[in-house]
Amino acid sequence: MLRIGRAAAGISYGIPVGAVVPLGFEAYVRVFHPAEGGEDGGEPIFWSEVAEWAGRRVHPLMQWEAISRPAPGFGAGPKPWKEDPPVGRCPDDTLAALAEHLERFTETPETTWVCVWDGFTSVGPLIRHAPRVRLPGRTYALLRAPLDVVAEGIVRGGVWTPGPNLWWPDDRAWCVATEVDFRWTFVAGSRGLIASIAGDTRLEALETRPEHRCDVGSDMINVLNDESH
Incomplete structure (x- = not known):
């Protein structure tokens, strides 16, 4: 049974990964949505590139607001991105790449359950009238x-736009969560699936754990780096 709740004892503040994506899976990965750069603004820019420019550290709990703010002595040149x-x-390309991995790790690709947040305004009647x-x-x-x-509904600007936010196959082999307030997507599944996603160079993905924090205040590494100067 899919279950979203407390991730672990000892979490007394912040939002843990296990409150966003279900507990009980072998492994978890955080897939960072790329920024956009380049002359036309459509080139994907990984967080690691931004962190290098800003003198920040890349780690599984990093936050965009922390790694995109230059540390003392860094960020003198043009910033490498145009859109956050x-x-x-x-993003379409990220979702399409994820779907390639997800399809290999389920026996029921023909039936996927999809949750789309009902607070979005740009949705069609299919979503408006759904249970x-x-x-x-x-x-x-x-x-x-x-x-x-x-996957193709997103890539082609179809009925799912701007979701999906939470989705899983009928056999519950994995679960994908894109929380409406976050700049990344979580995937929970088997160790094989998570390793496959983490090893895909088209994606920027770091393994995480249910007890890790994922709220905006979770990046203590880069915050403490500021305070040490």
Whole structure:
């Protein structure tokens, strides 16, 4: 059974990964939504490139607001990005790459359950009239579709735009969560799936754990780096 709740004892503040994506899986990965740069603004820019420019450290709990702010003595040249990473929406190319891995690690790719946050305004009648799923702090429209339709619907600007926010196959082999306030996507699944995603050079993905914090105040490494100067 998929379960979202407390990730571990000892978490007394902040938002843990296990409050966003279900507990009980073998492994977890955080896929960072790229920023956009280049002359036309469409070139994906990884967080690691921004962190290098800003003199920041890359780690699984890093936050965009921390790594994009130059440390003392850094950031003298032009910043390498034009648009910040999208919030609450997994970029098309990132979603398409993820779908390639996800399809190999489920026996039910023909049936995927999709939750789209019902607070989005740019949705069609399919989402407006769908049944609702209520979780703490969020209400979603629930839809069902083959995995390839879920991915291609985003890539082609179809019915899922701007979701999906929470989705999983019928056999519950994995779960993907793009929280509406975050600039990244979590994937929970088998160790094989997570290793496959983390090793894909098209993606910027770092393994994480359910007890890791993921709220805006979680990047203590780069905050403490500021305070040490």
